[in-house]
Amino acid sequence: MAQNKVKDNRAWIGVLPVLLIVAFSGVIPLMTVVNYSVQDILDFNTRFFVGLEWYRETLADPRFVDAFLRQIGFSAAVLLVEIPLGIVIARGMPTDGLRASLLLVLLATPLLIPWNVVGTIWQIYARPDIGLLGVALNELGIAFNYTSEPLHAWLTLLAMDIWHWTSLVALLAFAGLTSVPAACYQAAELDGASKWQVFRFVELPRLKGVLVIAVLLRLMDSFMIYTEPFVLTGGGPGNTTTFLSQYLATMAVGQFDLGPAAAFSVIYFLFILLFSWLFYTSVMRNEDES
Amino acid sequence: MNRRSRISRWVLLGYCVYLILPLYWLLTMALRSNADIAGTFELLPSSPTLANFAEILTNPVWYQGFANSLSYVVLNTLISVSVALPAAYVFSRYRFLGDRQLFFWLLTNRMAPPAVFLLPFFQLYSSIGLFDTPLAVALAHCLFTVPLSVWILEGFMSGVPTEIDDMARIDGHSFWFFFTRIFLPINRSAIGVTVFFCFMFSWVELLLARTLTGSEAKPIVVVMTRTVSASGMDWGVLAAAGVFTVLPGILVVWFVRQHLVKGFALGRV
Numbered sequence: 001m002a003q004n005k006v007k008d009n010r011a012w013i014g015v016l017p018v019l020l021i022v023a024f025s026g027v028i029p030l031m032t033v034v035n036y037s038v039q040d041i042l043d044f045n046t047r048f049f050v051g052l053e054w055y056r057e058t059l060a061d062p063r064f065v066d067a068f069l070r071q072i073g074f075s076a077a078v079l080l081v082e083i084p085l086g087i088v089i090a091r092g093m094p095t096d097g098l099r100a101s102l103l104l105v106l107l108a109t110p111l112l113i114p115w116n117v118v119g120t121i122w123q124i125y126a127r128p129d130i131g132l133l134g135v136a137l138n139e140l141g142i143a144f145n146y147t148s149e150p151l152h153a154w155l156t157l158l159a160m161d162i163w164h165w166t167s168l169v170a171l172l173a174f175a176g177l178t179s180v181p182a183a184c185y186q187a188a189e190l191d192g193a194s195k196w197q198v199f200r201f202v203e204l205p206r207l208k209g210v211l212v213i214a215v216l217l218r219l220m221d222s223f224m225i226y227t228e229p230f231v232l233t234g235g236g237p238g239n240t241t242t243f244l245s246q247y248l249a250t251m252a253v254g255q256f257d258l259g260p261a262a263a264f265s266v267i268y269f270l271f272i273l274l275f276s277w278l279f280y281t282s283v284m285r286n287e288d289e290s
Numbered sequence: 291m292n293r294r295s296r297i298s299r300w301v302l303l304g305y306c307v308y309l310i311l312p313l314y315w316l317l318t319m320a321l322r323s324n325a326d327i328a329g330t331f332e333l334l335p336s337s338p339t340l341a342n343f344a345e346i347l348t349n350p351v352w353y354q355g356f357a358n359s360l361s362y363v364v365l366n367t368l369i370s371v372s373v374a375l376p377a378a379y380v381f382s383r384y385r386f387l388g389d390r391q392l393f394f395w396l397l398t399n400r401m402a403p404p405a406v407f408l409l410p411f412f413q414l415y416s417s418i419g420l421f422d423t424p425l426a427v428a429l430a431h432c433l434f435t436v437p438l439s440v441w442i443l444e445g446f447m448s449g450v451p452t453e454i455d456d457m458a459r460i461d462g463h464s465f466w467f468f469f470t471r472i473f474l475p476i477n478r479s480a481i482g483v484t485v486f487f488c489f490m491f492s493w494v495e496l497l498l499a500r501t502l503t504g505s506e507a508k509p510i511v512v513v514m515t516r517t518v519s520a521s522g523m524d525w526g527v528l529a530a531a532g533v534f535t536v537l538p539g540i541l542v543v544w545f546v547r548q549h550l551v552k553g554f555a556l557g558r559v
Contacts, residue, residue, distance in 0.1 A: 018396070022437065026399045253408060
């Protein structure tokens, strides 16, 4: 935030519209969820107060625990691949000219494709009967079928997520690299630094800020992933690719278990809140330093 | 010194191929008839047809879906940017009671998983009679586009020196004149980037858009999912629809590509 700010509480007038609209689309629904989570709802006129019963039940539910562990595994795998890959891609980017523009557009394209279309694209691409990837793998002698083999389903989802989101990390890292002064590179060259040393001691410290943001954004967004696996695998085979959001959506809309779904939502939201707090404090500390 | 090492250039090249292949496959599928797709496997379509694209452009379910999507995306972008502008301005210029807490609270809404809000949204918008209208989806998407807009705009506006505000005041301009004629034009590129991100996040979202619409305001992304289940697998038409949903994104990104890097450099995305 800026340096010399005036203290003035009338500034609230400027924030009011935002406050109202976010309260309408954020706070009311959230309060409804909290309200549901402590009640047993048989129909909309018959409901009982059950206290923390649903929370206890959710946390003890093996399917919730399984979905949670799968979620952690997936998010960890996504981060381990996408962050290093994104950095390497950013370092290979040309800095100006038409080629740079075209590459930027190509990299940004997956980010702008509707999420279910991403699922559809990969479905068409990976199917063992009509997909380029599926057919190619089978030609190579691998009996690849993501609809029946859990491992294949996982790898396909991971490949899809890398396709979809590595660009975000790459663009962030690229933006970070453009802010490294040329003088730093010249100084490093005079000192006879190796490529690795340039990366480790010149670039990496300046990338720290954007990388923290990249890690947290990818962590949070992969934690909410819903649409792409829904289209591609539908959570299967079995439940092997059912992540938190999908389990929640099945509970809330599919089975209409309002109470448990609400308790689930609140627990889920608290996790996200924890991530957000980490994100916010690190961004702000980063800005205060610079 | 050239920071681009040989390895990273090869990785970039490989990654571009990895990016393009699925898109290429989508395009070839869109150019082939269903019988053709099911019957033979070929790398290049031997008998390309535009029938799938024609189907999308002539069938009202498809082009209505496209129009519905565009209308809530545009509505959402208008609402988000117009409420976020004054808020971002005061966040960048003033300290006030609870400002940091408010900023954080706004941000948590960007992080909220849409699945959490599914049920209450459905009930809320049904009860006020907005269910199945583009406005309902636009308002629901405000949940993450408004905080995002404030976040991006504040980042840009903080970089505009406050001396400009003071000078306008000394020159005797009213605040309204200053804000609309001086301050907003300075922040043109910031507004461009914000529009881009509102557009992007509203355009790609499926879960809320599907929950809040019935038959009237059904967006194209939802038409796609329902076609899959209804008429078996119409791969050709599905792929053609996919191609149509990719195009607006490419267009938008081409226009804002220069501002984009600046937006990312602020780390505010």
